[in-house]
Structures are given as C-alpha cells and as structure tokens.
Amino acid sequence: MRFVYTIGLWGLFLGIVLFPSITQATHVRAGEITTKRISQTSLTYLVTFTAYYDEVKGRQAADQAEPYTFCFGDGSTLEVKRSRRQYINGRTSSVNSYTAIHTYPGPGVYTIGITVPNRNADTKNLPPPATSDQIRFFVSTTILINAALLTNSTPVMLNPPLDSGRVGQKFCHNPAAFDADGDSLAYRLSVPKTSLTDNGCIGRDIPVYQDPTRFSTSSEAGGTPTFTINPITGELCWDAPGEIGQFNFAFIIEEWRNGVLIGEITRDMQIIVTDSPNKRPLIAPIPDLCVEAGTLITQPVTATDPDGQRVIITGFGGVFNVGQDGLALAPGELIQPAYARLINGGIPQPQPATATFSWQTNCNQLRDAPYDVTFKVNDVPNKPTPSLVSFQTFRIQLVGPAIKNLTARPTVAANGRAVQLSWDAYTCGNTGTTITIYRKAGCQVDDLPPCVTGVPAGYTKIAEVASTATSYIDTTTLNRGGSYSYRVVAVYPDVNGGFNGGVSLSSNKACLELPLLSPVITQVTVDSTSANGQITVKWTRPLGLNPSDLSGPYQYRLQRATDLNGTNFVPIATINTTLLPTAPDTIYVDRGTPTSTLNTANSAYRYRLEFYYTNNGTLTRLDVTDAASSVRLAAAPANRQIVLSWQANTPWSNDNQTHDIYRSRSGPNGPFNKIREVRVSTPTYTFTDDGSDTFLADGNTSRVLSADSSYCYRVMTRGQYTDTQLSRLGILQNYSQILCAQPGDTTRPCPPNLSVDSLNCASLSTESLCDQTSFTNKLTWTPGSGPTCDPNIASYKIYYGRYRTDTLGVLSSVDAPTMKYDHSGLSTVAGCYYVTAVSKRGLESSPSNQVCVDACPSFVLPNVFTPNGDGKNDVFAPLHCPRFVSSVSFVVYNRWGAKLYETSGATLAWDGRSSDGVDLPTGLYYYQASVRFALLDKNAPPQIIKGWVQILREGVSAR
Template sequence: MRQSLQCIFLFLLLAVFAHDAAATHVRAGEITARRISSNSLTYEITLTAYFDMQNGRPAADAQVDVTFYVGDGGQPIVVPRKLPIVDIGNNTTRNEYTFVYTFPAPGRFVISTALQNRNNNVLNISPPPTQEIDFFIRSTLVINASLGLNRTPVLLNPPIDLAAVGQRYIHNPGAFDADGDSLSYRLVTPQRSAAAGRGRDVQYVDPNRVQPEGPTENGTFPSTFSINAITGDLIWDAPSIPGYYNVAFVVEEWRNGVKIGEIVREMQIIVIEVRNDRPRLDSIPDICVEAGMMIRQSITARDKNGDRLTLTSISGVYQNTLVPAQNATFTVGQQNALGQVSGLFNWQTGCNHIRLEPYDVLFKVEDNAGPNFPNPSLFRKLVDIINVKIRVYGPKPQNLRAEPATDPSGQAFRITWSSYQCQIPGAQIVVYRREGCTNYEADLCQPGLPVGLGYQEVGRVAVGETSFVDNNGGQGLRRGVNYSYRIVVEFPRPGALPTEPNRLNGGGTSLPSSEFCLDLPQMMPVITNVTVDSTSQTRGQITVRWTRPLGVAPGAGDGPSQYRLFRATGLNGTDFTQIATINTNLQPGVADTLFVDRGLNTTANAYRYRIDYYFTSNGSLVKFDETEPASSVRLEQEGGASRQVRLVWTANVPWDNSNQRHRVYRESRTQRGVFNQIAEVQVQGPETFTYTDDGTDRFAADGTQSITLSADSTYCYRVETVGSYNSARIRPSLLYNFSQIICVTPIDTIRPCPPVLSLDTLDCATLTADAFCNQTTFTNNLSWTYPAQNAVGGECDPNIVEYKIYYARFDGEEPKYLASVLPPPTPPAMTYAHTDLSSFAGCYYVTAVNRYGNESAPSNIVCKDNCPQFSLPNVFTPNNDGKNDTFKPLSCPSFVETVEFRVFNRWGTKVFETTDVGINWNGKNNAGQDLPSGQYYYEASVRFQSVRPNSEPLILKGWVQLLR
C-alpha cells in the first residue's frame, strides 16, 4: 500500500508548494542578544533566520546580508551572513547574522530587521501572493542596572518539523534563559515592515480558521490551536488542509515580577497529507532535586508503524556557555531502532545550578522510513516533543540545634547548624520560629516553608555563619512555651556576568531544615485561667488561676514565697493595681494558685491580670519576675444578617486560643439562667473569633434547642474559649475560660426596599408666555409608593418609620439629604412638597428607613427641568414718549440666568451690546449716542436655569426696526 502512495506524495508536493522559486525564501526567524563585556554595555546580537531551500534557494542564497535597526530613530546597521550556511533538514537552512553593538546607556531597546521576501502560498496571510510581503521580526532588550545583567533567552529548537493532516502537531522553541529568568509565551500576529525599524501586522487568520471545522487527533470536535503560556508548547490538534501556515509568538522574560524583555519568533508550519503516524514519547514527570544529586532519567519513544526512530534532546544544560560546570549528557542506546528507542539523561547537579526557575529539557523523537516502506525518498518525517522541567533547589541545611542562651533579656535560644553545603556569595540563612511543634516534612518539590505552618522569620545571617541568637527582638521569649525552629537558605538573583565560571543562575530558596523543637525552663508561674463566673454591673466575679514556679522545691530559699496579683481594666489595660497578696510555701495540696475577684463590672468591662512572684532572700522578699498579663474573654455583638445574632469574642492572653474548638452557649427559653451549648466553633485566627447564630442548635450532646430568632426578643449568650501553651510542662494542657454573658436583640438587617418615586411634570408646549410672570418662588411636588416585594421577589420590610428625601440641583450631582417624612397611618401613598425654590430645576430620590435604622437603597432618581420663556419684539420706538421706548423681551422672561446681547447695523458693525437680562436697549450705542432709525440685526445668547449643568445657551438671531 505504501508503494501506491508514491505518486500521491509527488502530486501533493508539487500542487501545494509549487511557485516562483526565484523570489521566495523566508520561513522563520528570531533575534537574540547576549552581553559580552564586563565594563561596557556591549552585546552580541544575532538574527537566526530559516530559509526555504526547496522553493527559494537562489533568493535565500542571495541573502548575504541584512539590515538591523536598534531603537527608534537608529541608523541602519548592515550585517553580513556568517558562514557556513547550515542545512537542518526538511529543505530548510539556517543562516545567522551577528554583530556587536555597544548601547550608549541603560534603557529599553527594540532590535529589528526586515527580510525580503516570504515564501509564497502561505494560506493564512493575505493578500496573495505572499512572496511580495516582507518578513519583519523584532526583540526587546531591557538594560537596567537595578535588575542586574540581562541577556535574552535563546531558542534552541529550530522550527522545521512537519505537521500531518489529522494528527496532533506540537512545536516547542526550546527557550532557555541562562540568567534564570521566568519565561512566558503568547501568540501574536506576524508583521511586515512599515518604516525603518518599525513593523505593522499583516492581514492574518488563525491557522485553525483557514480550514473547515474538523476533529482533533482523538476524534473530538473541534480542532484547536493554542500555545501554553507556561511551557511554550505550540499545539495544533489537528490540521485538516495541507499547505503553508505562518504563526508568531512572543517569549516574555520576567525577573522579580517585572517584565524585562521579549523576543518574537515567527515560524512556518508545513502541513502535509501522509499515511504515516507520528511517533510517541512516553510521558515524563517534572523533576525536583537538591543541588548535588545525580539525575538519571530514562526516556522512551515508540512508533506503531515500526518506523526507524531517532531520539534527541535540546537544552541549555548541555552547554557550558549557558549552564556552568557539570553539564548534562543524553545518550541513546541504538539510534534508528525499529519501533522503539530509549535514551538516558544524566546530570550531576551542583551548587551553581540552584535557581528559582526550572530548567527546561526538550526531548524529541523523529521517525524515518522503516524496511517496509518501498521508497524512502518519499517518506515524510513526523515528530513528537515533550518538555521536562527540572528544578534544582538548595540542599536542606543540616544538624539544626537550639539551647538556652545567655542574653540581657534572660530568655533566649542560641540556634546552631552545620556549615552550609553551598557557599554561594550573597546567599543568606533565614531563621524561622513558631510556637508549638509540627510534623511537617517537605518533599523535593517544596522549598521554603508554607505560610500555613505559622512560622515567622526571626532573623537572617550570611550563608557562611553557623549560629544565631533569638531573643525575640530584645523582648525575650516566653517561658514554658514550646518553640519550633527551622532554617532556610535564600539565594540572590543573578547579577554576575555570564562569562564568569561560577556565576549563580537565579535565586530561589533551599529546602527547609528539619525541625528542632524545645522550650525554655519555666521558672516563673504562668497564668492559666481568667474566666468570668458571673456577669453584673456591681457583683461580677472572675476566677484567676496560675501555675507554681517549675523546678522550685517546697521550702526553697530562706523562707516563704509570695504571689502578688495585679488587675487592670480592659483587654489591653495597663493601669495595674495590686488586688491580692498570697503567701505560699509551695506545699502540695495547698490552694495557693487561685483567686476569685469579686465586685466587678463584668457587664461593661474586660479585666486583665498579672502576677508578680517574690521569694525570700536573706530574710527579705525579693521580686523574681512577673508573668505575662492575661485578660478575660470579651464577648460582643456585631451586625449580621436578618434575624441572626453575630457574636464576636476576643481575649488578650499569653496562651494560644487558635486552632481549637470554642464553645458557644445560649440561654434556654424555658429555664432562665440555664445555658445550653449550641455550637463548637473551629477557630483559626489568633485573637478575634466569630459565630453567627440563626437559631439552630448545632450541638446535640446536651439536647437540641433550636428556635426562631425574632427581632422583637432578647437572647443571652456566653462563650467558652479553649487554649493551650503548647507545652508539655504546663498543666492542664487545655485551658477553658468563659466570657461574660451578653443579652442582645437580633439585628434586623433586612434593608427596606427602595420606594418608587414620581414628580409632577411641566408640559412646556401648553404653557403661555406669561405663565410664570411675577412668580419668584416655585414648588416641586413629590409622591412615591412603597413596594410589597423587592426586584427579585423577596419580602420588603413593612415596618417603615421614616422616608428621607434627597435633592440635587443638577443632574449627575450626588443628591444631599433634604428632609424626612413620617409615613401616614395607611400606606402606600406618600407625598412631599419642596417649596421656596428659585426654579423647578432639580433631581430627587427617596429612601425608606425601618424601625432598626436600616436605610434602603435609593429610589429611582427623578429630575425636573424648567420651561424657559424668552422672546423678542421686532420693532421699538425710543422717542421718549413713555411708550415702547426700550427694546426688551416680550411678556416676562422665565428662568433666565444670563444674557449676552449684541446689535449690528446693516453693514455688520457692532453698535450695542449688554449682559442685562432685561436687555433694556434705549436705541443708543454704547457711547450713549442716538442711533438713526432703521433696521438693525441682533444676536442673543441666553442661558437658562436648567437641571443640566453647563447647559448649552439658546442662540437667537433676528432683526428689529428702530423707529423715532
């Protein structure tokens, strides 16, 4: 059957690709740049162009030089071709044009060139013939000292692979950035030259839209054409019409979230009709390693037709010029094997390979005619590509330890670790701490510490250091608390020259060290409870509990010890006053670590407590230390949804109340003073906690007492917090503390619905000229209705106690509060008269307010405008007979704001002008001289009071006969 395809191949190739070979040649290209000097902004700039040798060899060979432009307004730079020309297969050669350029200063530079001409018969570019459309390509280079040195990525995979009708086509440019910058990809429209150094888009159609809608390789509809923004995989699944198609995409370069450059590759996809099936590569997961580990990854490709297979790999990790030291290798056991081929990727990673961004390694399999293909010269090769991302992280720091340290604060740890394996200049060791221990173990793809673990940075030192003293910023660490430490190494972003052999490639963080967990000896007592026993304005009661000093034996010292208890008002109170003195010999079974504080206003206040511990030294009591203060739990009500109670509580305590299940209680409706638990709340935050009660009892263990909350009733609540010091030394391990009791009414937050507003109107067409004569004040009459349901069918609160009217003089101006109206006993009709206005112009809306003070959204805005009245006569007789002596508006003008009036004689000379709203022209010119009888022409610009700000004036033009 393959023998029968020979003629079909020959016919298709001649029919699809035949055209004038002497004038067409450019298929693809891109411009790259790399810095080559350590003391100047000197770069080597290269155009890599791909030419059609089958249909345009003479023209391609004739392209012995190209003209570059650098920046806007730059001078043309003619660059000769480098030799030799390289034949890269599929009737395509690669030509390179390279020159050295020194930029005058840092900046953003567009480097471009245009080539004459494209090859012909490109199906998705118009107008034909496409051989008459030139090929414009550009790249952008950013030189910025604050970002460090920069070079563009290089595209290591040439765009020469064929696409087969009905089969998935994939191309990946093999972009590699030696600086370790992040790369992203997006499609753009190919360009042609517009002027020197400037391009413009060609008339272009997405390749997938040239063809009728067809299936993908797997038979699903429709076919697709896209580029993966992260991997750069350009995938067409699947073409259905053979021919030439051109596409272009941008490779964007990012550093620290800032775009620092881009290069454009335009390329040609050659779609052919074949009976050959493309080979397939087995999928390979992305790889994560610690620097210093050896990567050994096998790669296998298969071909169901049994064709010969060639397996290759492209990446910067194979090149000394791109990745320093210890380059990777890729070996294939048997190239051109029939049906299946395997290779082995090896890379001994090292410290110089650590970077934030992954390394891309592209693997490519290409088939060739097997022994069963009758005419190998007619075989058309197909390929498959996969791109594997390899992340090389800094190795895990080793042997982390911590021990109490001598420090002026008296409470500190010295953190130590082994000398770090990768001594990269500029790297820093970051020390993290949290309260409580974890069992977190990072895998090879999880550098740094997840935020959710709760670690906080407490310091950092240079990578060569091996210790750090943590004293909590001079405040000292808390006794009796378990502390967990970890360290992570952070590496600097690139900044050295690419030519330096030990150049760091791009930042990132190491894997975290193992955890070291310990606590400070608890010599001082610590407060464990501040719980509200009863709520009252005068008889409130709080119980305070604390621990004994750890490690102190009964009778230690020269005599008894003493606790002195202090109290301050408020969650954050600092006005501590001593309220009790408790002597102790630390004897077992003696109740000397509890105090009941009575006579408090627990209704209005939270209270905060502190204990000072004294011991006997040389016969005198000496203060040893004081505890961290701890407050009672304060419960409040917050605004919530309709018929709900939103509870908020907080406590300022030295222990940790987060990551626990707090308990919410509501007073029984049948037994006053008895509280039933209605919920357990899993809390996360460290200080403030919330729960919204909708009446449902969500805790069934003590009986379910669900109710319907009403805005007309009062409900009482208290909460019980659960906390811990996260220390095995402190007992009890869980600490329970009650808040005060609050009795509240559910906040009814159903917003009243907006009313529907109407405003009396003016029919200007029916008004007479003297309708508003002698009228100096005006009234607007508003009326509105209140709906029974809102726009989506929900209930509107019927309990409206007030309507608020808002007024704005001009349309578009924010209305301001004007007045309030009480609703009548029998809605729905409501009215308001806005009186004493200088005109009718204005806009209004109305809101409704319910009994809880909730105000509705504004009603519809209604505006009213004036009916301007202004007309002029066409004759007047200024002869001082007391009749018609002045020229002025007829009747009485209404709502006139300004007038600009000018009079011209028959020769167009202005003889009179005024801004008098009444005009009152007495037949004289502006010099006070009588004007002769005759016909005069006027122009009046009249601006009226209007609801529209800066409304256009009315322009009146006419004539008037002056008679004496």
C-alpha cells in the same frame, strides 16, 4: 500590559511590498531576534538576529545575505554584517547570526525590527506560491527597559524552526525556548510579517497570509482541523496538514516577571509537508520532575516508529547549554555547569530506541521557574522520503534542599526562658542567601506536601540569620511550660541570571516543651470595689523546680501595673520563700500602698511575679511570670435591660467556659444573687439582663427592670491554661469589680383614640348657622392601652391640618389627665386632626386615628330684586344665610347673550348696574355664579349655578 505596534499606509504600498521593483534571489525560511543586556552600568544590549536560509534554491542569495539594517526602536539604525553561518539538515539550510551592540538612551519600551529581502519561493499559504519569493521577511522583538530589571535577556529558541510534516498526520513543533533569567514564558499565535522597504523598521501582517487550516480537510482523528499553540509549553500543532507544500507561520513568546510583561519575541518558521506512507515516530510520555538541587537526574527517553524505521532522539533546552545550531555555547551562557547530557542521543537507533537524559544538578542552578526540556524524535526513512518528527516536553522543578538535622532544647537566657536551635551547616545558595526561622505553638502534625517549598501554614517568622549560621537562641515571648514547633528554610536572593529568589524546602520539625522553672499566676480576683479596694493574687511554686536544683534563699517579687494592658509595673511586695509546700507564701492580698491606692472602682490592675534564687551569694532573677489582669466589668443601658460586658488579659484562656452573673437589687453592698450561668466562646464576653433569674438555688429574684432603679453586678469568670503542662492546674476562678447601672426605657405610650364633634349636614336647615363667621371643633379622646405601652402619660399633643392632603403639624398640647380640646376661631370647620400621648420620660406615642371634618356648604340665589333705592331688596344677594363660602365669581348676560356685568369676591351683592355703572332697565337677565366653598378638599371644583333674575324698578318692591 500589551505592546502596541503602529501600522499605517498599508494600502498605498501594498504593491511595493508584494512586488519589489528590484528582482532579487530569495532565501529566507525563518528567523527571530534575541537580546541580552551586557552592562551593569549602562543600558547596553547585545542584539542577535538569527536567520534560517534556503541553501538549495536560495544558495546565491544566502551567499550575499548582508548587510541588513537593524532598527533598534529608539530612532537609530545600524547596517550589520553576518557574523556566523552554520549549515544544518545536510547542508540544505543554514543558521546565520547577525549581532550588534547598542546602548539605549533611557528606560522605555523598544521594538527592534529587521527586514530581509526576500522569503524563499513556493510558500503555499502566501499565495500565489510562485510569488512568495517577492514578499519581504520581517521579524521584531520588543523589550521593556527599566532600572528594576537589572540584567535581562530575552529567551532563546534552541530548536531550529524547520521541520517536515505529512498529509493527514498531526504535526507539532516546540521551539525549546529557554530564559536564562528564569522569567515566565507564555505563547500565542501570530501572523507572518513584511515591511514596505528593504530596510523597513515597521512590520505589518502579510495581507495574503492564509491560516494553515484552510489547507486541511480534517484532523488526524477525523474531526475539525485545528492550528493551536499551548500557551504554557509552547508546543505548536497543526492537526492536520491536508496538502503537500511549504508553509510559513508565526508565533510570539511573551516574557513575564513578577506579573509584568517585559518583552516578546516573534518567531517566523517554516515546514514542508509531504505525502507519503511514512508515519511519524512517537515518544513515550515523560512525567514532570521535582528534585532537590544536588540530585543526579537520569531519565530514560523512549521512542518508537510505527513503520519500524530507525529513529534519532535529540534534546533541546537551556540545561544542555547548546545553541540552535547544535554547537556548545560559552560556559555558563545559558546555565551554570554542570550541563545535562543526552546519552545515545543524536544517533540513529533501531526502535524501540532509548536515550538517557543525565543531569547532575547543583545549587548554582536554583531558580523559581522550572526548567523545560524538549525531546525530539525523527525517523530515518529511505531517501527520498522526508523524515517526520514528534516532540515531548517535560519540566524539572529544581528546589533548594532542606536544612538538615534541626534540633531544639531549652536553655536559660536573661528572662529565664529560651530555646537553643541548632542545625547542620548549609552550603546551598550564593551571596545574599539567609536562613529564616519559623515557630508555632504546639506540636501538632504538619501537612507538608512533597516539592512544596517554605513552611506549612500556621508558622510565624521570628528571626532571620546569615546562611553561615548554625544556631539561634529564641527568647521571643515564650510561655513557661509551653510547647513549640520550629522549622527553618533558606531564603535565596532575587538576583537575575541564575537565582530568582524563592525559598528552600522546609527543614525537619523540631518540637519541645519548656520546663516550668518559674511560678505561674493562678488568680487575680477583686475582693472589694471602692477607691480603696482590694485584690487577691495567687500563684504556684515553680512546678518544675526542686529546692535542690538551685541554691537558696529564694524570693518572690510581686509587681503591679494599672489597666488591662498596663506595662507600668511597680514593685508592691517582696516575699521570701523556702519553696516548701507548707509555707504560706503563694498568696498576696493587695490593698494598695501608702503612695498608690487601689481604685478597683475605676481601673483594672495587672500583676506579674519575678522569681529569684541565690547565685554565688547574690539574689539572681531566674524568670518572670506572664502578666495577668483582674476582670473588668462594663455596662450599657438598653430598653428595660442592662447589657454587661467583661474582659481580662490573662495567660490562661476564659474561652469556652461557664461564667457566673451576680445581681443585687439592693445596691453595691448586696445581697448578690446568682442569676445566670453563661457559656462564652470569644475573648469579649457579653450578657443582657432583662430582670429574669434562671439560677434558683439561692432564690428567684426575677422581676422586670425599672428605669427608675439602679442594679449592681459582678461576674465570676472561669478559665484554664491551654498548655498540657499547666492544664492540670484546673479551673481558675476570678471575680470582677462590682458595677451598678440603670436600664434605659424606650417604652412609648399607646396612641389615644380620637373623636371630633362634626356637623350633620343632612339635619341643617337653610337658616342654620345664619350669620355665624366663627366656628369651633370639639375634640375628645380616650387613652390607649396595651401590655407594652407606658401608662404614665404627662401630656397630649394635638395635630391639625386644614386640608386632607396637608402634613399635620402641632396645634397645641394639654396636660394629662385632660382629654379634650376646643379648636376655636375657625372660619370653617373643615380640617383633619390626630392626637399623640407623651410619657413622663418625654417619649411620644404613635399618632392616634386621624379624624377629618368637612363643612356643610349652602348658597341659594333669588330670581327677582328691586334696585330702586328704597332700602328693600335693593341688591341681588344669596338667600337664607350662605355657609362656608370662600369666593364667588358672578357674570350677568342680557337675553341676547351680551355680557353686562362681572364681579368676583368673598360675597355677592349686585346692585343692578352694568360693569360701567349704568342702571339696567326692568327686565329679565341671565346669570352664572361660580361658587367655591371652604371644604376639606383643597382642590374641590366650584359649584356652578346658572339661572335668571327679574329686575323691577319704578318703585316696585319684591316681597
């Protein structure tokens, strides 16, 4: 999100901006606007304008610097007088505060603006410097107001925006911005602003502003000069000033919360650059810190000066709870106490100088965002040499302390399996803090980097309790004999103004293995497949329980549910036991009950076992096993193949094991041969049977699968418990039900080889096909063959297209074994053909070779005829049997080129008359005939015949 400001009428009022009509003393050096919401029930804000005045040349104007107009961005304004004036820098400057309380009408984005006439004189990059005191000073702050933000304050800048620099040396400034709400801050450069009137509400860039690098020749190291701001730390650096003088520039601080821009402040600041042999002092780098709340931080800050002069080390940041004027703020205004101190700070020291940053942290100061602390060192040269400064910023990430002394021990709950967690009382955090409990399977080593809050990857949240709790009993889906790791963290509420959510460091890891106090199911195998099938269920005795641990008698109660994931468990057997190893009481053959048959053909079944002991004479359930299902096999047809898939829902894992595939070619009663051992690695297991047999110990049954046959299968799975306590039970084997299926067959016939009897045009005489109007094309073909083709042909389809460019369509079909077809009743032999074969399964082959037949055209005209009505040679018509003529266009001309006769049609028979029916006299006439033939090429051009013809009349006949 970017806030947008509307700027207009700049050119019209430029002269007014730069040269106000009222001459007024000038004084403003720098300033910014901050806001703070002060009500939980209304949108009421405290708005503060902080201005820095020139108390030397602008003292008279500084005395009269009030009131000023606050523009609140919602259309309302207010005249505000100065509430505070504090002298700084040896009374050469002052910090001035103007405050107002304003209530906004509703949520929205508001830009607060203030204009002050005017800036102080001699600012070099607002040329000409002599008139910089005629440019109004304008700053603004934009805030986003909505209900979700609750209380919110803009950041405050704790380091005054007035410093000195030296020609040729890198100058840096850090505003020491602090956000009491812990919002994220980002920095970017801007341009100093002005406005059109003395109480203007809209700012605009000063058009004569010049970037500071225009006054530089090189950086301190001799490279290209730069003017930048660090977007994270806010350190603004000019590397390096090239001229002496006074300079103003501006930058913006953006305030972000949860990825949303909620405000931005513009600071307009000023520095004075001198030229002297003085060199700036230096601060030794300080590493960032990450500490638990409650830690006492003692960080030495060391500074030196290349000229050997004394230095003064000062510190800025919200942790000091000190304002821009160096005076202490109201308790807790920026941060909850205790506040940080800079021991030996603020006093001249011979260099190398050391001050000690001391801060006793506590849990009231916890927040997500780190604390930025900025140290400033300035040298103390002899007058009148100005002092130079350097900055060093370091970050302190304050994290919630870990919950201490987490322990875990097994206990008994309603279902017999539980873990009792305990930890020391936790005192960090305010109202709303909770404790979250995480768990993962196993006791693997965790990678827990320093200063990283929360639990490592792999843990799952299982519960959340109040911060006052010191224990929790975990009963959520605990596997008997399983090992589990636990960690707990404190979760802080998202409250503006101190806490900003987040979690503490993780507690120590507590790990344990649950004892085996109950039986464990080891087999659910299908013995027979039918509507009245049979399944064998086996289990162990309680592995970690001795008969003397609990009083008897003891009892197993077996329950069954339908389907792989069934939960409708019903009791099917009650078995008393003495827990003695010799007792045959850990196996049950389920054949169904009188009211509930075991349809193993249609369903999988799921079992669980309850274990009871005697407590005060009453049978009491100690535990219940994890449920285990039978293996369910499914099949799908493929081309001459069958795709098998199987699954089971068991507490042991069948992954990364070898499963056996059995096949019967003789039906569900067998015999079954093992045909393949399949190594599987995923919870859904598949195998495609192509008829081969790779397990030859019980015989080789390899043979291509036929789509006309049915094949029966069963699968034996292998699995193992993954927990170390149960893995010693070894490999667990279980059979699926028997399932029969047929393969599909998508094999197509091979395409036939086609031939068509066609005319030999070269061998035809002019008398051939005379007077023939109906033709026949004779098609014959031979079947195709190949190792991948289906030889079982049921019929053949004949496809035909009249022209070469046509899409061929079905003409007819013939049943096999016929392999010929006469295409009769044709007006022309021209056309294209192909043939396909259709298998007995209805699958059609690819097309055969395409054969195209063309016609043999013929059209010959005489050169004399006698239209005298004697019935002999009375018309002008083609000679010698014209062949395959589609149409004729005919035109007759006299010897002078005049058109006498014209006709068109399927035939030509001219009777010697003109177009208007007048007999033409004996004589020589010229003609042009355009003849189209019924050929294969639909767009074949016509044959053009040009010639002459003699008309003879008066009873003369041409023979």
